[in-house]
Amino acid sequence: MSFLERDKDGYVLSLTMNSPDTRNALTGDEQFEDFVEVCKEINDDKSVRAVVLTGAGSAFCAGGNVKDMRDRTGMFSGDPFDQAEAYRSGIQKIPRAINSLTVPIIAAVNGPAVGAGCDLATMCDIRIASETALFAESFVKLGLIPGDGGAWFLPRAVGVSNASYMSFTGEPIKADKALQMGLVSEVLAPEELMARATEIAQLIAKNPPHAVRLAKQLIKGSEKSTLDETLDKSASFQAVCHAEPDHQEAIAAFFEKRDGNYRAQ
Numbered sequence: 001m002s003f004l005e006r007d008k009d010g011y012v013l014s015l016t017m018n019s020p021d022t023r024n025a026l027t028g029d030e031q032f033e034d035f036v037e038v039c040k041e042i043n044d045d046k047s048v049r050a051v052v053l054t055g056a057g058s059a060f061c062a063g064g065n066v067k068d069m070r071d072r073t074g075m076f077s078g079d080p081f082d083q084a085e086a087y088r089s090g091i092q093k094i095p096r097a098i099n100s101l102t103v104p105i106i107a108a109v110n111g112p113a114v115g116a117g118c119d120l121a122t123m124c125d126i127r128i129a130s131e132t133a134l135f136a137e138s139f140v141k142l143g144l145i146p147g148d149g150g151a152w153f154l155p156r157a158v159g160v161s162n163a164s165y166m167s168f169t170g171e172p173i174k175a176d177k178a179l180q181m182g183l184v185s186e187v188l189a190p191e192e193l194m195a196r197a198t199e200i201a202q203l204i205a206k207n208p209p210h211a212v213r214l215a216k217q218l219i220k221g222s223e224k225s226t227l228d229e230t231l232d233k234s235a236s237f238q239a240v241c242h243a244e245p246d247h248q249e250a251i252a253a254f255f256e257k258r259d260g261n262y263r264a265q
Helices: 029-044 066-071 080-089 093-099 116-122 138-142 150-158 160-169 175-181 190-205 209-222 227-243 245-256
Strands: 004-009 012-017 050-055 105-109 112-114 126-130 134-136 186-188
Touching: 004 029, 012 190, 029 093, 050 190, 093 116, 105 116, 105 190, 112 116, 116 134, 116 150, 126 175, 126 190, 134 175, 138 160, 150 160, 175 186, 186 190, 209 227, 209 245, 227 245
Parallel strands: 012 050, 050 105, 105 126, 112 134, 126 186
Antiparallel strands: 004 012
């Protein structure tokens, strides 16, 4: 059985990390490869326009398996060179895979998101949380650093000061504080979380898919571009958008006060 359960409804794909017994911990090659495979599937399937990621059970994702760390087994075995390579060829596949997605991904954080689980949430474009969620960049508590990309994603999600606080103290942040920090966009009752995540995904999926994909590409690219570079790319992308048949369909739908009927891209 796959770690990531797939459930497609129209243009929206829901992914559920399905290992509640381990609180959806991320420690095995099969899990890492599942993220790589599903992201490739998404990019190859033009009928997918938005993705929701959540966890089964009471946790979103508990991060790494501390028992394996204690026993120095699996990805935590070997000498420092072995371990560095285990990170590069193992868990670091996840941020690369998610960052390669061409469609938006929404994290529906249903419970604790700890360590690599916290970083996993920050890899997503949009984050909403249950009132029972908490976030902990807890590596320092175990004498570790964010080895899976958190040092890159977290400051972009909450700013350097907040990211530094979370990384240097390792203290958990409850959902209301996460909302205040901008780590999540909304906090909801547990029973409302998935319905709202799906609603957001459907709002995205209703739009012309080429415009959503190009908008995501612009936002991601702006993280390492100057203003002039972003403006230049925006002009080129906008010219492409004006030439797209779906642009004319969107204008017609606007004036006719109806939903657009957009083609697969």
